[in-house]
Amino acid sequence: MSEINTIRIIIDSLLFMLILLVQIIIYPAFNNINVEVFSEWHHSYMQKISIIVGPLMLIQPVIVISQCLTQNTFLCYFSIIMILIVWIVTFIYSVPCHNLLQQEGYDKVIVDKLIITNWLRTIPWMICLFLGYLISLRS
Numbered sequence: 001m002s003e004i005n006t007i008r009i010i011i012d013s014l015l016f017m018l019i020l021l022v023q024i025i026i027y028p029a030f031n032n033i034n035v036e037v038f039s040e041w042h043h044s045y046m047q048k049i050s051i052i053v054g055p056l057m058l059i060q061p062v063i064v065i066s067q068c069l070t071q072n073t074f075l076c077y078f079s080i081i082m083i084l085i086v087w088i089v090t091f092i093y094s095v096p097c098h099n100l101l102q103q104e105g106y107d108k109v110i111v112d113k114l115i116i117t118n119w120l121r122t123i124p125w126m127i128c129l130f131l132g133y134l135i136s137l138r139s
Helices: 003-032 038-071 074-104 108-138
Strands: none
Touching: 003 038, 003 108, 038 074, 038 108, 074 108
């Protein structure tokens, strides 16, 4: 297995594990946070999670594009499509929901929308991880 494939699997695994934690534990827990402290808590959460997710989300497409340039396979290009879906969903749904929660405080409708639309990121990141493993096996 090449270094780039190893790095890819590490990054994809971290993102998938992180999004699963967010989807199954963190977002649903938003419904249990005291409304009076929700905005302050959410602001702190967003600062901390961004430090972890931001670099990973920036590194992932660089790695996959590098794979496409060196390996030129359908699996690499399909991975780019999955990453694009994640980025589009992030900026169309997730960021606006988080902005509303930050500005207006807790709102069950917004939290529920965040939970439902986050599956549109969870599934492509899972597929991306699977594709990364397939690419590693074939190289």
